[in-house]
Structures are given as C-alpha cells and as structure tokens.
Amino acid sequence: xxxxxxxxxxxxxxxxxxxxxxxxxxxxxxxxxxxxxxxxxxxxxxxxxxxxxxxxxxxxxxxxxxxxxxxxxxxxxxxxxxxxxxxxxxxxxxxxxxxxxxxxxxxxxxxxxxxxxxxxxxxxxxxxxxxxxxxxxxxxxxxxxxxxxxxxxxxxxxxxxxxxxxxxxxxxxxxxxxxxxxxxxxxxxxxxxxxxxxxxxxxxxxxxxxxxxxxxxxxxxxxxxxxxxxxxxxxxxxxxxxxxxxxxxxxxxxxxxxxxxxxxxxxxxxxxxxxxxxxxxxxxxxxxxxxxxxxxxxxxxxxxxxxxxxxxxxxxxxxxxxxxxxxxxxxxxxxxxxxxxxxxxxxxxxxxxxxxxxxxxx
Amino acid sequence: xxxxxxxxxxxxxxxxxxxxxxxxxxxxxxxxxxxxxxxxxxxxxxxxxxxxxxxxxxxxxxxxxxxxxxxxxxxxxxxxxxxxxxxxxxxxxxxxxxxxxxxxxxxxxxxxxxxxxxxxxxxxxxxxxxxxxxxxxxxxxxxxxxxxxxxxxxxxxxxxxxxxxxxxxxxxxxxxxxxxxxxxxxxxxxxxxxxxxxxxxxxxxxxxxxxxxxxxxxxxxxxxxxxxxxxxxxxxxxxxxxxxxxxxxxxxxxxxxxxxxxxxxxxxxxxxxxxxxxxxxxxxxxxxxxxxxxxxxxxxxxxxxxxxxxxxxxxxxxxxxxxxxxxxxxxxxxxxxxxxxxxxxxxxxxxxxxx
Numbered sequence: 001x002x003x004x005x006x007x008x009x010x011x012x013x014x015x016x017x018x019x020x021x022x023x024x025x026x027x028x029x030x031x032x033x034x035x036x037x038x039x040x041x042x043x044x045x046x047x048x049x050x051x052x053x054x055x056x057x058x059x060x061x062x063x064x065x066x067x068x069x070x071x072x073x074x075x076x077x078x079x080x081x082x083x084x085x086x087x088x089x090x091x092x093x094x095x096x097x098x099x100x101x102x103x104x105x106x107x108x109x110x111x112x113x114x115x116x117x118x119x120x121x122x123x124x125x126x127x128x129x130x131x132x133x134x135x136x137x138x139x140x141x142x143x144x145x146x147x148x149x150x151x152x153x154x155x156x157x158x159x160x161x162x163x164x165x166x167x168x169x170x171x172x173x174x175x176x177x178x179x180x181x182x183x184x185x186x187x188x189x190x191x192x193x194x195x196x197x198x199x200x201x202x203x204x205x206x207x208x209x210x211x212x213x214x215x216x217x218x219x220x221x222x223x224x225x226x227x228x229x230x231x232x233x234x235x236x237x238x239x240x241x242x243x244x245x246x247x248x249x250x251x252x253x254x255x256x257x258x259x260x261x262x263x264x265x266x267x268x269x270x271x272x273x274x275x276x277x278x279x280x281x282x283x284x285x286x287x288x289x290x291x292x293x294x295x296x297x298x299x300x301x302x303x304x305x306x307x308x309x310x311x312x313x314x315x316x317x318x319x320x321x322x323x324x325x326x327x328x329x330x331x332x333x334x335x336x337x338x339x340x341x342x343x344x345x346x347x348x349x350x351x352x353x354x355x356x357x358x359x360x361x362x
Numbered sequence: 363x364x365x366x367x368x369x370x371x372x373x374x375x376x377x378x379x380x381x382x383x384x385x386x387x388x389x390x391x392x393x394x395x396x397x398x399x400x401x402x403x404x405x406x407x408x409x410x411x412x413x414x415x416x417x418x419x420x421x422x423x424x425x426x427x428x429x430x431x432x433x434x435x436x437x438x439x440x441x442x443x444x445x446x447x448x449x450x451x452x453x454x455x456x457x458x459x460x461x462x463x464x465x466x467x468x469x470x471x472x473x474x475x476x477x478x479x480x481x482x483x484x485x486x487x488x489x490x491x492x493x494x495x496x497x498x499x500x501x502x503x504x505x506x507x508x509x510x511x512x513x514x515x516x517x518x519x520x521x522x523x524x525x526x527x528x529x530x531x532x533x534x535x536x537x538x539x540x541x542x543x544x545x546x547x548x549x550x551x552x553x554x555x556x557x558x559x560x561x562x563x564x565x566x567x568x569x570x571x572x573x574x575x576x577x578x579x580x581x582x583x584x585x586x587x588x589x590x591x592x593x594x595x596x597x598x599x600x601x602x603x604x605x606x607x608x609x610x611x612x613x614x615x616x617x618x619x620x621x622x623x624x625x626x627x628x629x630x631x632x633x634x635x636x637x638x639x640x641x642x643x644x645x646x647x648x649x650x651x652x653x654x655x656x657x658x659x660x661x662x663x664x665x666x667x668x669x670x671x672x673x674x675x676x677x678x679x680x681x682x683x684x685x686x687x688x689x690x691x692x693x694x695x696x697x698x699x700x701x702x703x704x705x706x707x708x709x710x711x712x713x714x715x716x717x
Contacts, residue, residue, distance in 0.1 A: 004639065005698075010626075013699035045701015090713035107385050114713075116565060116641070222699045337708070338395050358703040 007221030008044075016226040017049055020233060027053035028236050029185050030229060031178070031321050033171060034192035035062030035350060036220050042354045044222040054233065057185070057321030058351035060174050060277065061192055063139040064091050065319060065343040065350050067167045068273040069307035072097040075136050075165055077302040079110045084300075085128060087121040088136040090114045095343045098307045118150035118164070125154065125162035134296045137164040142194045144168050144285055145259040148266035151287065151294045163296040166286050169272055171195050172203050173283035179211045183322055188232040190218040190225070193247035198263075200255025204243045212241045219247040266291055275343060276309075276316025310335075315342035318351050325355040332356060393604030393649075394708040398612075417616070418538070419460040419599065422530055431466035433457060434525035442489065442519055444563050446555070446575030447651070450492035453522040455579045455651060456602070458500045462581040463598045463654070465536035465588055466528030470505035471497060473524055477509065478517035489520060500579035502526070533592045540596035541617035545685040546663035550583060550654040550670055551576070551678040552629045553606055557648035558637045567641075571633045578652030583675045587656060587666055595666070597657035600650065606682075607646035607705045609655060610693045621693045623683030623705070643712050646695075646705065657685060 032038060038058045041047050047056060060066050076097050079086035086102070093102040093114060106112035111131075115121050118135050125133035137147040147164060154162040171192065178184055191204060196217045208215045214235035218228030228246040235244065245251055263285070272284025287295045312330040317323040325331050325344070335341040337353055344350035389396045406414060413421040420433030437453040447455075454471065461468045473493060477486065497504050530536075555576040562573055580600060587595055597617075601609040606628075614621045630638075630645055638645045652675065658666045663681060670676030688694075693705040 008698040010698065010700045043703055044697040044699050045703050046699070049699075049701050093713065103387055103389070104383070104385075107387050116567065222697070222701075226699075336395075338389070338399075357706045357708075 004221065007219070007223040009223065012223055013226060016223065016230055020054070020226070020230045021051045023230070023234055023237060024051045024053055025237060027055065028187055028233055029055045029057060030188045030190060030232050031057045031059045031186040032190040032218070032225070033059040033061040033175070034195070034220075035065065035354075036194075037061070037190060037192065037218065037225060038351050039354050040220055040222055040225055042358045046222060046225060050229070054229065056229070057324070058318065058354075059178070059189075059321060060274065060319040061140065061171065062344065062350050063143070063167075063169060064095055064346060065315065066169055066274040066277065067092075067095070067138050067343070068275045069098060069309060070273065070305055071165070071167050073099075073305045073307050074297065074302055076100055076102065076105050077305065078134055078165065078296055078300045079105050079112050081132070081300065083132045085111045085113060085124060085131050085133045086136070087113050087115045087124065087133060089116075089138070091346065092136055092138060094340065094346045096340055096346070118147045119153065122150050122154050122157070122159065122162055125159045126157065129161060131161060132299070133162050134300075135162075135164045136167065138167045140169055140171055140192070140195050141199045141263075142192070142197075144267065145198060145256075145262050148262045151266050151291055152262065154294060155291065160293070163294045163299050164287070165296040166267070168267065168285035169274065170269070170283050170285065172207060173280050174274070174277075175204075175207055177277065177280045177283075178320055179207070179213065181320065183320075186213075186321055188214040188216070188236055190228045190232060191215050191243075193217055193219040193224070193251055196247065196251040196255065198256050198259050200253050201243050201245065201251065202253055202255075208242050214241050215243045217243065217245045217247050217251050219250065274319070276319050278316075310341040313342035315344050315352070318344055325352040328352070389711060392708070392711040393602075393608055394711070397604075398707070416537075419463040420466070420526075422464055422466075429530040431461050431464035431528040431530055432525070433460040433464070434523065435460060437522040437524070438518065439560065440518055441563055442485065444575055445559050445572050447577035448489060448492050449520060449522055450489035451496040452575075452577050452651060453524045454493050454496035454500060454502075454504075455577050457524040457526040458502060458579045458581050459600045459651075459654075461526045461528035462579075462584040463536070463600050464528065464530060465534040465584070465595075465598060466530045467585070468500065468502040468526055468528040468581055470503050471524050471526045473504050473507040473522065475507070475509045476517055476521040476523075477511045478519050479511055479514040481519050486520065489522070496579065500581060502581075531588070534588055534595075535593045536595065536598050538597050538599075538613045538616035539618075541613055541619050541621075541657045541685045542596065543619060543685050543687045544660045545596055545657045546660055546681050547610070547621060547623065547683045547685065548656045548658060548663065548666055548670065549606065549629065549680055549682045550580075550656075550676045551652075552631050552634070553601070553650055553653060554634050554638060554645035554648035555631065556651040557605070558634050558643075560649075561641075562637065567637070569633055569637055573631070573633050573637065576650055576652035578675055580652065580654050580675065583670065583673050584654060584656075586669045586673055587658075590669060591658065591662050591666060594659040594662040595656055596659065597655075599655045601653060601655055602651060603649050604708070605645070605647040605649060606655065607644070607693065608707060611705065611707050613655075613657065614693050615691050617685070618690050620686040620689040620691070621683060622686050622688075623693065623695050625695050625697050627680050627682045629678045629680055647708055647712050660684075
C-alpha cells in the first residue's frame with residue numbers, strides 16, 4: 001500500500017535500531033504522548049527491540065482512558081433516558097463507569113449506537129426529529145475539529161434535537177502537569193503527530209524552553225516511531241532541547257488554520273478532570289455560550305453523581321508514566337479487556353490493553 | 363463470583379458489577395473470550411459428553427464402521443443481502459464448511475427458518491433460491507426443514523439455521539491436537555473480506571472499490587488436500603467469526619503447542635487493507651466465510667500449497683507460519699519490521715477506534 005509500506009520496512013528498521021544503539025551512551029526515559037503510538041510500539045514489537053537503556057513510558061494520550069468517571073456516569077445517565085439516541089465512537093462503549101458501561105446500558109434497553117463520525121450523529125438527528133440525539137464528544141485536538149463541525153452544522157440546520165456531551169482534552173496542559181510533577185522521570189517527549197497536524201507545534205516551543213526538554217513531533221508507523229526515538233535520543237545525548245519535527249509529511253509549525261478557526265468558533269478552554277490524574281487547569285474544551293443549546297450537560301440535568309474508582313486500579317500512575325501496566329497487581333488478573341477495572345484496559349489505544357493484547361510474554 | 367463481592371475474606375475481587383454479566387451481551391456471540399467462556403462454563407459442563415468435548419466445528423460420531431460428521435449453525439446476518447452473498451448462501455456455505463473442516467464429505471443439510479411476520483414473500487423466495495443454488499453448487503441436498511413465524515418486531519426478517527451431516531473417509535485424521543512442532547500453517551487466500559463487506563454495507567461506509575464477501579463452499583478445496591495427503595493433513599479450520607487470530611488461538615490451546623505467524627505473509631486485498639487501516643481494525647480478527655486454515659506435516663507443505671493454488675478457491679494460498687515448541691498455547695506474530703508480539707483473543711467484537 002502506498003504511503004504505508006514505506007514506513008514498515010524491516011531493513012530500514014534494522015538500520016534505525018543500529019543507529020540508535022550507536023548513539024545511545026546513557027539510559028534515557030522518553031514518553032510517547034499518544035495511545036496510537038503506544039499501540040504501534042507494542043504491536044510491532046519495538047519496545048522489545050530498543051537498546052537496553054532506552055525506556056519508553058506511555059503518556060496520557062488516550063482520550064478514552066482519561067475521560068473522567070463522572071463524565072462517563074453522566075453519559076450512562078443520559079443514555080438511559082427513553083427519548084435519547086446516544087451515539088459514540090466504538091471504543092468508548094466498553095469503558096466502565098462506576099456501575100456499568102454503555103454496552104450494558106444498551107443491553108438493558110437503552111438506544112446506544114456506534115458511529116464512525118460525529119456527522120453521522122447529526123444525520124441521525126435530522127432523521128429522527130422526535131428523538132434526542134446525543135454524541136459523546138471525546139478526544140484530543142485531533143478529533144475536536146470534526147466534533148466542532150458537527151455542532152456547527154447542527155446549528156446551521158437549526159437541529160433542535162442534537163447535542164454533544166463534551167469531554168475534550170488538550171495535550172499541552174497535560175505535558176505541563178507531567179513535567180511539573182515531583183515524581184516526573186520523563187526526559188523527552190514524542191508529541192502526537194496528528195494532534196500537531198491540527199494545532200502545529202508552535203505551542204510546544206515554550207514548554208520545551210521552560211522545562212529544557214526535547215520534544216519530537218512523531219508519526220504513528222513503526223519507522224516513524226523509531227526515527228522519532230532516535231531524534232529524541234540524539235537531542236538528549238547532545239544536551240539540546242527544543243521542538244523537532246519527525247512527521248514533516250503531515251505537520252507544519254502552524255498547523256491547520258481552518259480547523260483551528262472552527263475550534264475557536266465552537267469551543268472554549270475549560271478546566272477538566274482527567275481520569276486517574278485529577279483536575280488540570282485549562283486542559284479541556286467546552287462549548288461556547290453561543291452554542292449552549294447543543295450542550296447535553298445543560299439539556300439533561302442528571303444531578304450530582306458521585307463516582308467511585310476501583311481501589312485496585314492504578315491507571316492514573318500509568319497515564320502519568322510513573323508505572324507500567326504489568327506492575328499492577330490487578331493486571332491480567334482482576335483486570336482484563338473483558339472485565340476492565342480502568343479505561344486503559346479497554347481502548348485499543350489504552351496502555352494496559354496494548355500490554356495485555358500484545359505484550360504478555362509468559 | 364457475584365456472591366463473593368464485598369466480602370473482604372474473599373480477597374480482591376473485581377468491584378465492577380459487569381464482571382459477571384447478569385444478562386447476555388452482544389460480545390457473548392462475538393467469537394472471542396466471552397463466547398469461549400459461555401461454552402466452557404455453561405454449555406460444556408451442562409451437556410458434558412465426549413463428542414462435545416472435542417470442541418471442533420462439528421462432532422464426529424462412529425456409526426458402524428463409518429464416521430459421521432454432524433454440525434449446526436445459525437445465521438442472523440444483517441443486512442440479508444450483501445455484496446458477494448446473502449443469508450441463504452451463507453447458511454449453506456457455513457455448514458458445508460463446518461463439515462469440510464471435520465474432514466467430511468457433506469451428505470445432506472437441514473434448513474430451519476424463523477420468519478418475522480410481514481417479511482415480503484419475494485424476499486423469502488430470493489433467500490430460498492439462493493440456498494438452492496448454493497446447495498447445488500456444493501453438491502449437497504437440503505433434505506429436511508422446518509418453518510416458524512414470529513410476531514412482527516420479534517425477529518429481524520429472517521433467521522436461518524442449518525445442520526449438516528457428512529461422512530469422514532477412511533485415512534483422514536483431522537484433530538487440533540495433532541498440530542505438532544514443525545508443522546506448517548497454510549491459509550487458502552486473502553483474509554477479512556466477509557467481515558469488512560458486511561461492515562461496509564451495515565454502516566454505509568463507501569470505499570473506492572466495493573468489497574465483496576468471500577462466502578464460498580470449501581468442501582472441494584479441502585477435498586483435494588485430503589485425497590492426496592490423507593493423514594498428513596493434521597488440522598483444518600475455517601477462520602470465520604473472530605478471524606484467523608481467534609482460530610489459531612483455539613488450535614494452539616487445544617494442541618498445547620505454540621503457533622508463530624509472519625505478518626508480512628498475510629494475504630490482504632488492497633481495499634480490505636485500506637478499510638482496516640482507516641477503521642483501526644486488525645484484519646487478523648475479522649471474519650472470513652470462504653477461507654480455510656490447514657496445518658500439515660512439514661514434508662507435505664509444498665505439495666499442499668501447490669494443490670491449493672491449482673484450485674479456484676485457493677489461488678492466493680500461502681504458508682503463513684508454523685507450529686513451534688516455544689510458548690505453548692500461544693500465538694505469536696513476527697511484525698513487518700521484525701519485532702515479535704503476542705496475538706491474543708479479543709473479549710468480543712473489535713471496536714473501531716476514535717482516531
């Protein structure tokens with residue numbers, strides 16, 4: 001396949017691994033921010049091929065994993081309402097809330113539907129004017145523009161029965177939170193290529209300067225990751241910091257201006273609670289007041305929800321890169337993809353699921 | 363388990379009440395871990411008998427001096443008609459294939475129909491005509507049947523159950539436990555076409571070239587192998603629901619051996635591969651309805667591959683891996699860049715990812 005096979009070649013991988021081994025003189029700890037990168041690393045076996053000193057810790061970049069329990073419980077409460085058609089991307093359906101997941105709510109009679117695009121949810125709303133169609137808008141800067149577009153289109157079509165439950169999160173505040181933590185051990189970041197395709201990488205420059213860390217904008221194919229790791233290690237070895245761009249075939253410094261305009265038109269920053277991590281200031285997106293009519297939280301008052309996490313799950317520490325999934329005593333025992341205690345075991349981008357599915361060696 | 367919840371003496375148990383589902387979930391029918399649990403925890407203990415315990419695509423019963431293969435399957439596919447087939451042809455192919463994977467020559471099929479009140483007669487006639495044609499092409503009569511009608515809203519138009527019997531010729535010994543280290547794993551062609559074809563019509567996904575189901579009867583394809591190689595064919599399976607990954611996993615577990623496959627050898631049509639990349643689906647877990655996996659003795663592998671490639675349904679056949687002594691019960695995959703990873707069972711259906 002054009003534009004994919006080029007980034008999966010065995011000979012080139014061997015060359016990059018040899019260069020990495022040659023250029024590595026000390027141990028280094030890198031964080032890949034995006035769950036899609038985590039999956040490629042483990043699925044292609046890269047984590048087992050790296051020089052011994054290179055440690056990759058898996059960042060909070062799985063939107064399914066960091067969506068707070070309160071928001072999931074709110075989604076479940078809204079989905080249970082008889083007038084509601086609740087729509088979501090597939091991997092959100094199995095994420096456990098305090099008491100159930102969306103699949104369980106569906107099997108109990110709720111109208112929960114998997115969609116492939118938020119615009120499909122808008123179409124559903126137009127087709128079912130007698131029902132309330134709610135879309136669970138999760139995701140980072142990558143998915144936010146499409147969700148903004150859905151709201152914008154619903155507004156243009158004057159659809160009164162469409163709303164979103166906004167759970168959007170932003171990457172830079174999470175990086176700041178990780179770097180500011182006293183327990184931080186991350187020395188360089190692989191930034192998420194598709195987030196930067198939208199946002200560019202200008203906003204990462206002050207972070208790199210302030211914390212004196214290398215940040216390499218990195219793609220998602222195996223060779224992208226090997227090259228991104230190599231670039232980060234070379235910067236660390238040379239004592240350089242700053243932003244470098246491995247994913248130049250998709251990312252520019254300024255990003256996608258129309259997508260950014262649409263984001264600003266529909267959303268505004270807000271404080272957001274991250275599952276397992278806690279509240280991070282200005283780390284989320286919510287609908288602007290002009291679009292409040294499309295806000296499912298306002299449309300469906302579900303009251304105060306008290307959410308309770310499993311005491312066994314240390315997903316928060318996994319998402320901050322402090323511990324690895326197999327260190328968890330519940331990993332593969334009480335917590336498996338069919339009985340997830342925490343969200344990272346559910347999503348195909350979740351670090352725990354990636355380790356469970358591809359990484360267990362015995 | 364549920365009785366223990368909240369009892370500290372019972373040790374750490376999952377506090378999420380969905381751990382033991384009190385109701386049936388769609389994933390219980392997905393072919394993954396939950397389906398396996400249902401079989402292992404409910405059906406096998408309830409129906410306990412040596413025929414069932416083999417857990418193959420069908421049971422093989424000794425009758426007089428002969429061995430009969432016996433199997434059944436239900437078809438609830440939606441939509442009823444899809445590119446490359448329909449519920450009728452699928453119901454014939456699926457059961458013919460289950461018999462073929464026992465090493466049997468199909469003798470006869472049954473046809474049980476559950477119809478929803480209000481189903482257009484024309485739709486029923488199309489499905490029946492399709493079953494007739496598929497059965498004729500497979501050379502097997504539909505010898506008995508039954509019809510029930512349920513109230514409107516209680517069914518999905520039409521559900522089909524077929525059962526089949528066949529005879530296993532002498533000199534054939536198909537059994538997952540015969541997979542032995544050194545054996546070669548053969549795959550008869552391109553994977554994931556049925557699952558992606560169904561998904562694309564069900565979800566209204568459009569690709570540049572339409573993807574057709576691979577639904578086909580495999581008794582002939584399997585027959586050419588068995589006629590020439592006999593006992594040197596150790597295992598046969600059709601990787602339907604759950605795909606190649608799930609089927610290999612089941613074989614490895616039953617054989618108590620490891621299976622290692624090469625990612626770069628998996629045959630995939632470009633359109634199917636593109637669809638899987640876009641949707642974030644792993645083609646290894648996507649359903650096939652016209653493909654066979656064969657595990658054969660190493661010295662017979664080249665001949666087996668040549669036999670398949672001479673057959674119209676096996677032109678793209680390849681050796682995808684081998685049975686190994688390392689990691690018993692597990693399936694591993696050597697990735698395109700040379701890394702090694704585990705190929706695990708999924709809990710239920712694959713979920714398309716967010717981004």
